[in-house]
Amino acid sequence: MSTHPTPPRGGEPAIRVRGVEKSYQDLHVLRGVDLDVAPGSIFALLGSNGAGKTTMVRILSTLLKPDAGTAVVQGHDVVTSPVEVRESISLTGQFAAVDEILSGRENLVLVARLRHLPDPGRIADDLLARFSLTDAGSRRVATYSGGMRRRLDIAMSLVGQPAVLFLDEPTTGLDPEARLEVWQVIQGLARQGTTVLLTTQYLDEAEQLADRIAILHQGRIIANGTLAELKALLPPATVEYVEKQPTLEEIFLALVGTTAGTATASTSEHHESGKDQS
Template sequence: MSASTERGREPAIRVQGIEKSYKELHVLRGVDFEVAPGSIFALLGSNGAGKTTVVKILSTLLRADAGAASVHGFDVATQPANVRESISLTGQFAAVDEILTGRENLILVARLRHLEDPGQIADDLLARFSLTDAGGRKAATYSGGMRRRLDIAMSLIGDPPIIFLDEPTTGLDPQARIEVWDAVKKLAQSGTTVLLTTQYLDEAEQLADRIAILHEGRIIVNGTLAELKALLPPAKVEYIEKQPTLEDVFFAVVGSDGAAGRAGDKTSNPVGTDA
């Protein structure tokens, strides 16, 4: 069996016992999760929970103090070059060149990757992200949502099987957020594995096949949206059943004051796993 076939049978991303500290500050305290190929996995948590640190470790920008992680079947510590060839990272702020047009930004990246026919690659991505009409305009004239879509399009040049989106809708207005959500959904539909970090509960609820809540350096709950909602009983008001929202689940496991709540005490292990 070939190495590529073996990689296709295992999780696209596997994280086991990752720890990271900065002097006395323990950012990650033993993080474990897996991401299935072609799925959207949301790492949900408040500011400072350690989400970006996880992404930096998985993208080989930072070394873990303990634990192990693999991306596309490659160990992030011992095979960093292979990992980098398999991924694309989109940070919290769009990294487009505002002096260039949208099309020129895409062509530039395609040329840097030494790909054939960069113009056609640019045109295909502009069409895919509904930016064809704006392709000839300078990126400085783009709205926030358009810049973010262009940024994601640039990340897809070279067809990486795995993409990391670190808080992709930070600072965007509601309409721009919806535009980015649509782009992310299309990524997964095309077979790309997406690891998404976010502090927005509705974003995780709208996009993710599976959601993990990271709190104080640990994954305190991990499951599908239906599994997370099942942690809380439905409320009944005048015979009308109301299912709990993801926001209800989040504050139940984290606690409104930042301390893990009662539901969190009962769900310290991923949903569907044994203690």
């Protein structure tokens, strides 16, 4: 089984978004989002609850249509070529979509059969080994730890070798040890050529994982760059002539503001959460 996804055509970005807007009646969730994601990179979409992160992922994965703008994944437009987009992506949501009654191996075999892939048993065994779950493969998922369930969930997303993986809040609710396990999995995927777009509200997660970070605030990208480029946005503080580099948390709070737009973000979060559950 190959672990090297097919790159997009003609050296294009794996993901290109231009002017994407999305509203629910009078609530403007996305207000003209632009971003590019390079093939084989980890791109973090960072923002508070209600900033529009999940809405952006749902548009990119063809679950929602934008009101305006364009979004292209692996060279395919999400509106005009949704089938081709779905064939090249996988989505892991905020909660692990695993069957607790089945074993880990049975979950993987089931997904491979649903995708009509040949030799689902071999595919399952390969992924169990890749995610260090071989010893637990025959156990019911109900006995798994949170980190093991999340690793299995991501493994299930990789059945069929998608070129692009969307991870929506991949470590929400996990303990520190489990978070580190998932971080290692994500870093390994990028090394093997998978393009990863993850949404997170954890600043240290974006700082540790991402090649590039975009800060989404009130439906707009207000900063986009490498960690070094984002640090350069703020002048370094000095203490006794020792240069102090700003942390990502300081950059985020300086750009977003600690109180600005709280009511708007809260309302957006409530509405966006309701949409995701519908």
